Amino acid sequence: xxxxxxxxxxxxxxxxxxxxxxxxxxxxxxxxxxxxxxxxxxxxxxxxxxxxxxxxxxxxxxxxxxxxxxxxxxxxxxxxxxxxxxxxxxxxxxxxxxxxxxxxxx
Amino acid sequence: xxxxxxxxxxxxxxxxxxxxxxxxxxxxxxxxxxxxxxxxxxxxxxxxxxxxxxxxxxxxxxxxxxxxxxxxxxxxxxxxxxxxxxxxxxxxxxxxxxxxxxxxxxxxxxxxxxxxxxx
Numbered sequence: 683x684x685x686x687x688x689x690x691x692x693x694x695x696x697x698x699x700x701x702x703x704x705x706x707x708x709x710x711x712x713x714x715x716x717x718x719x720x721x722x723x724x725x726x727x728x729x730x731x732x733x734x735x736x737x738x739x740x741x742x743x744x745x746x747x748x749x750x751x752x753x754x755x756x757x758x759x760x761x762x763x764x765x766x767x768x769x770x771x772x773x774x775x776x777x778x779x780x781x782x783x784x785x786x787x788x
Numbered sequence: 789x790x791x792x793x794x795x796x797x798x799x800x801x802x803x804x805x806x807x808x809x810x811x812x813x814x815x816x817x818x819x820x821x822x823x824x825x826x827x828x829x830x831x832x833x834x835x836x837x838x839x840x841x842x843x844x845x846x847x848x849x850x851x852x853x854x855x856x857x858x859x860x861x862x863x864x865x866x867x868x869x870x871x872x873x874x875x876x877x878x879x880x881x882x883x884x885x886x887x888x889x890x891x892x893x894x895x896x897x898x899x900x901x902x903x904x905x906x907x
Contacts, residue, residue, distance in 0.1 A: 725897040781832035
């Protein structure tokens, strides 16, 4: 099974900050990686797929990069609506998620 | 617009059964790949099961032999039959649509329904 490790588990930041979340795979997954935003009691929302392709309608302040085993999600300028938990998911072999990164207000 | 609404969660004793329902609108379940994903309290997301457009299914090892995914094309609904439930099955269960783009990944999600397995 492919394991996904996200870091950090919690991130404190302010509006306007540049935020970076990392996701590492236990083996190469090429670029078969997605990122989701999840708020309590809401449906998770797809942000990025194929490591760096922005989903339609997602603000351009979100970007993804990486391939192989190391990936990053970057929010260029954190907005009030962005405080949430972010999950990575590999879909190279079945589907596994990272443990999530909670972005909270500093 | 794709909408997914889960129902059927609740409190059940260990060893019991529950059937989750996911009412879909805005697309046809008959030709779609659909998944169940769960999140246990304080834990990350965990993929549970998938049913492809051709009807083939896959399950996580943790639920294989106990859970069954199915769909009703006329009702445009996805189901998850959960038997022999264990306390570690306690989680919010989300249904989701899957997109094929070289590989299969989850795109639209429902809000989820809470399943609690406890005596």
